[in-house]
Amino acid sequence: MIRLTRRYDFSAAHVLAREDWSPERNRAVYGKCANPAGHGHNYRVELTLEGELDPRSGHVLAPGRLDELVHARVLRELDGRFLNRDVPWFARHVPTAENIAAHIWDSVAGGVAPARLVGVRLVETRNNSVEILGAEDSA
């Protein structure tokens, strides 16, 4: 079995708070991350693909395909943005590391055929990362 993991970096600002909760409740749940002025991270995302090796090209996925996809669907949307304000999906979902990773999964998974997306790891800080692993039978 062959897997390929590619790393991308982006920076974004966010606030962890729900609009339907009081400031006190947001503060209680999300702590200092609920500061309405926002704060930012240098995010690192590692995408893992699994697939068959094409004997002619020697690749699991044509080189550049994943880069183009990630630039078009992920980095353009997230890099340099204030996620809560600038990205529609995060108007409805609190931009936690978990939700950002899930959103990246949804943005990428449909575009990597004939390979399959099997992992998204989002590193938010040196001490904090989230990993989503696809089920083995999800192909």
Place this chain on the structure above:
Amino acid sequence: MDFSASYRDANGVTRGHNYELEVTLSGKVDPRTGMVVDLKDLKELMEREIEARFDHRSLSDDTPYFRERPATPETFAQLIFELLDAALPDGSLHRVRLSPTRDLTVEVTR
């Protein structure tokens, strides 16, 4: 293990990397030694099988492995898995991880 090598890409352009290679073995702990594998033996085996073949060489021109297939991170990682698997005790090789750059890692398992 770290080593450096070059290859010709699909357009015939010569490229090179400092490769990082991680090899994972699995097996029972030998009750006498307390080890799954003697790391000195593994190091010597990797120097013989990998470093001697590829370090400071062109994968495309100095080795026979990429005459019929392109040298890519995927095919190179698969070749390393095959070479180590043939040289190690049956079934003990669990995983090969090859990173040509910080941003790319290819992982081969059985």
